[in-house]
Amino acid sequence: MSLGTVAVIGGGIIGCLVARRIVHEHPASTVLLLDRDQVGCGASRRSAGLHFPRGTTERVRRMSEYSQEFYEKLRAERPAVPIHPVxxxxxxxxxxxxxxxxxxxxxxxxxxxxxxxxxxxxxxxxxxxxxxxxxxAQYADVQRLVQALVSELRPRVDVREGVRVTALEPDEGGVRLGLGTGERLAVDRVVLAPGPWLGEPAWAERVAPLGAxxxxxxxxxxxxxxxxxxxxxxxxxxxxxxxxxxxxxxxxxxxxxxxxxxxxxxxxxxxxxxxxxxxxxxxxxxxxxxxxxxxxxxxxxxxxSTSRQPLLRRLDPDGRVVFAGAANGSGYRLAPAIAAEAVQLIDQSVKGSLR
Ligand SMILES: Cc1cc2nc3c(=O)[nH]c(=O)nc-3n(C[C@H](O)[C@H](O)[C@H](O)COP(=O)(O)OP(=O)(O)OC[C@H]3O[C@@H](n4cnc5c(N)ncnc54)[C@H](O)[C@@H]3O)c2cc1C
Structure with a gap:
């Protein structure tokens, strides 16, 4: 099923895996990946990139296990990815x-x-x-991993680097985005994966109630x-x-x-x-x-997040904008599971709108 045109805002490890998942699971969709910097240059660039299978809650343990399997499969398929067992x-x-x-x-x-x-x-x-x-356990050069994954996505994803999102306005018909370049975009759905940039003017008010x-x-x-x-x-x-x-x-x-x-x-x-x-x-x-x-x-x-579990939330009544993040210093470790949940939320809201 097509999800329509989806803009993923934030090209860190989470946004990159969201874009990748949409391409793989919903290939008829159109995907844009927007980052105000180069992809992988936010928190992902500074990450120690350590993954180990742990979680203080049942949900995080499940996410950690899912992510572990994802990274193991990725490494088996592409031995050159910068992921190192330790x-x-x-x-x-x-x-x-x-x-x-x-x-x-x-x-x-x-x-x-x-x-x-x-x-x-x-x-x-x-x-x-x-x-x-x-x-x-394993650790990664998270920035290089993001760059490698995004370079594979480029033929199928419209990657826009150096483009800051300055406005985000959902309504019943879609989501309007304003960009720092002066351009305006109309898309069907948005996954917002802003890492620590919770206070960006385009979304600060929508994100504040999450309490992150x-x-x-x-x-x-x-x-x-x-x-x-x-x-x-x-x-x-x-x-x-x-x-x-x-x-x-x-x-x-x-x-x-x-x-x-x-x-x-x-x-x-x-x-x-x-x-x-x-x-x-x-x-x-x-x-x-x-x-x-x-x-x-x-x-x-x-x-x-206040719960110390990643946040996956709809930010508007129609579920056109989904927040994915607040990974509590474990965003590399849990990114594959966060991406899977984010795409599931978008998928559910598309199915809901078809009913
Ligand atoms: C020093 C350090 C060590 C860490 N060690 C580990 C570790 O060992 N293991 C682990 O699992 N995690 C670790 N983390 C945490 C992990 O790095 C983060 O949780 C993860 O990188 C977050 O990924 P992200 O995609 O949410 O955010 P980011 O990588 O920050 O990506 C968000 C992107 O959004 C973009 N953006 C922001 N505002 C806008 C806008 N207005 N328009 C367009 N784009 C925008 C930014 O440019 C950025 O590229 C560490 C973090 C740090 C800082």
């Missing part, structure tokens, strides 16, 4: 039942090591803490060679991880920053002193020798 050790005080609920098939290590090797140093395993192996907020995300780089045999270490109780980015030749340390309500157009200006202090304080509890080596990194932000 071994993963998880360190936590949490009990067996809790970890088994959150992670898919974690395996507890019986040898109870006092430390793990990561980044050429020892990462302490504190007393009464256990170590688990978590199968199925934008949080800064910071990851430090550690200049130590990383290769394919290195394992990621997840510090579950800290919501932090050490990741060997073999394709970039260094390690990354991600910790949880609590700076809220930031502006994506102003946040990406480099690390602040307090970013480095917070990262060092967290890593220092496990690997003091690594903490002092955290001097560079990446800073950006992402949209977070």
């Amino acid at each position: 071994g993963m050790s998880l360190v936590s005080r949490a009990d067996h039942d809790e970890l088994e609920r959150i992670y898919a098939r974690p395996v507890r290590r019986d040898d109870a090591p006092a430390a793990l090797d990561a980044c050429g140093a020892e990462v302490r395993v504190p007393p009464s803490t256990s170590v688990w192996d978590v199968p199925g 907020r934008v949080k800064r995300i910071v990851a430090l780089h550690i200049e130590h060679p990383a290769d394919e045999k290195d394992r990621a270490v997840v510090l579950h109780d800290e919501d932090a991880f050490l990741l060997p980015l073999a394709y970039r030749g260094h390690w990354l340390f991600s910790y949880t920053c609590q700076d809220w309500d930031v502006d994506p157009d102003r946040v990406g200006v480099g690390l602040a002193a307090h970013d480095v202090e917070q990262a060092r304080a967290c890593l220092g509890r496990y690997a003091p020798s690594l903490a002092s080596r955290c001097t560079t990194g990446r800073v950006f932000c992402d949209a977070y």
